[in-house]
Amino acid sequence: MMVARLADDMAAIELEGLTKDYGTVLANNDVTFDVEDGEIFGYLGPNGAGKTTTIRTLLGFISPTAGTARLLGRDVTDESALLEAKRRLGYLPDNPAFDESATGREILDLHASIKGDERSADLLELFDPPLDREVREYSHGNVRKLGLVTTFMHDPDLVILDEPTSGLDPLMQQRFAEFLRAERDRGVTVFFSSHVLSEVRRLCDRVGIIRNGRLVAVEPVDALLDRSGKVVHLRADDPIPAAALELAGVHDLEVGRSADADSATGSRAPEAAADAFTECTFTFTGDVNALLERLREYRLLDLSIEEAPLEDVFMRFYGDSEAESASALESPAGERKNAGAATEVTDDA
Numbered sequence: 001m002m003v004a005r006l007a008d009d010m011a012a013i014e015l016e017g018l019t020k021d022y023g024t025v026l027a028n029n030d031v032t033f034d035v036e037d038g039e040i041f042g043y044l045g046p047n048g049a050g051k052t053t054t055i056r057t058l059l060g061f062i063s064p065t066a067g068t069a070r071l072l073g074r075d076v077t078d079e080s081a082l083l084e085a086k087r088r089l090g091y092l093p094d095n096p097a098f099d100e101s102a103t104g105r106e107i108l109d110l111h112a113s114i115k116g117d118e119r120s121a122d123l124l125e126l127f128d129p130p131l132d133r134e135v136r137e138y139s140h141g142n143v144r145k146l147g148l149v150t151t152f153m154h155d156p157d158l159v160i161l162d163e164p165t166s167g168l169d170p171l172m173q174q175r176f177a178e179f180l181r182a183e184r185d186r187g188v189t190v191f192f193s194s195h196v197l198s199e200v201r202r203l204c205d206r207v208g209i210i211r212n213g214r215l216v217a218v219e220p221v222d223a224l225l226d227r228s229g230k231v232v233h234l235r236a237d238d239p240i241p242a243a244a245l246e247l248a249g250v251h252d253l254e255v256g257r258s259a260d261a262d263s264a265t266g267s268r269a270p271e272a273a274a275d276a277f278t279e280c281t282f283t284f285t286g287d288v289n290a291l292l293e294r295l296r297e298y299r300l301l302d303l304s305i306e307e308a309p310l311e312d313v314f315m316r317f318y319g320d321s322e323a324e325s326a327s328a329l330e331s332p333a334g335e336r337k338n339a340g341a342a343t344e345v346t347d348d349a
């Protein structure tokens with residue numbers, strides 16, 4: 001059950017037309033979105049997209065060229081208001097700059113004296129940096145673990161994490177994912193930046209995608225995954241006419257064995273007659289029942305329907321052509337309409 005920590009309807013983070021012009025680079029260009037109380041929000045984009053710029057603005061490290069940013073209801077350009085908000089904030093930078101000559105324990109003591117310590121003992125059971133060693137001897141992963149303890153030890157209402165899992169081994173990533181979901185269930189709001197897609201799928205409620213300083217999408221992670229559709233691979237005993245797959249929601253039909261199936265030779269084996277084939281792979285965004293209805297009269301040897309790799313969706317956002325990615329972004333409603341059309345085909349059939 002969701003536990004509200006913030007005042008009625010207050011968003012944890014509010015960005016309105018946020019713009020940061022470094023002179024040579026427009027690092028944030030009219031960025032507008034809210035992070036709601038109690039959600040895990042992933043802020044995604046490739047290197048240099050502008051994620052850290054937004055985070056640094058939220059923390060008051062840099063001032064916006066235009067627009068506003070509010071953290072826990074406080075305007076980040078108002079120093080004393082921001083300071084108040086920061087008491088309820090946990091922040092994990094991409095590269096925590098701990099005093100190299102201090103031990104982990106000394107660093108925890110310092111943080112405890114500044115912001116309090118409600119729960120470092122519990123956190124140390126989960127993330128166990130070698131406390132008696134000096135930070136200069138720490139591996140990248142151990143710096144991250146110490147950073148996670150300092151980020152959460154004062155039981156903040158909002159945490160901002162810059163690439164939180166970088167340097168963590170798979171087991172620790174899993175532990176971190178479980179921990180973050182439990183934090184969300186306790187009402188903590190999480191805003192984290194990432195370019196690791198599997199992490200996003202595993203963790204986020206919603207995502208914002210930034211590219212070249214511009215926000216290109218904000219949506220529930222499920223919508224992102226729905227939009228990516230399914231990858232269908234099928235193999236039949238006798239040739240299937242291409243017309244059978246002229247169905248709303250079928251995209252990128254490739255006839256012949258899939259690249260995977262043919263990986264031994266690294267080549268694809270297209271079949272001679274493209275108007276009928278015994279094997280094909282395509283992306284499907286329609287109604288799966290409509291597809292099965294179409295395939296019913298053919299004897300299949302094999303059929304797999306799998307979630308499309310999230311990378312494919314991102315290729316649409318980050319593809320080489322600006323026009324292509326713009327149209328991909330403008331078309332979600334249209335794609336959903338196509339999916340609806342597929343349902344109509346089923347109804348007619």
Ligand SMILES: Nc1ncnc2c1ncn2[C@@H]1O[C@H](COP(=O)(O)OP(=O)(O)OP(=O)(O)O)[C@@H](O)[C@H]1O
Nearest residue numbers: 022025027045046047048049050051052053054195
């Ligand atoms: N202080 C600065 N002066 C000038 N340009 C800057 C400065 N800081 C960042 N930039 C530029 O602004 C753009 C956005 O950088 P930013 O660090 O926000 O991206 P990012 O999405 O966090 O990237 P990464 O994933 O690599 O950390 C980049 O082109 C970067 O080179």
